[in-house]
Amino acid sequence: MQRVILGTAAYADPDFLQSACVRWPGRIAVDIAAKRGRAAVAGWTRETELLATDLARQCEARGAAMIIYTDILRDGAQTGVNLAAPGSWPGALRFP
Secondary structure, eight states, rough: OEEEEEEEHHHHOOOHHHHHHSSSSSSSSEEEETTTTTEETTTTTTTEEEEEEHHHHHHHHTTTTTTEEETTTTTTSSSSOHHHHTTTTTTTOOOO
């Protein structure tokens, strides 16, 4: 196994995320989908109150090796990549 990507499970069960990161260090990525800056889960059907940047910080703290970011209103609608959103994250996370 090279890498596993977790989505909703990382939000819904942070202990599961941490356990996976401990068992397979450097191999767990988290896909964070966001709508208007807030994390969305369950196949983009449920918007949360949690900011995507806050979820990314929490995932990083639990050992995630990388974050894959999708802006639902731009990338998800195939209207182009939202380069500005993750560009506002420097300093928020330790990994590139």
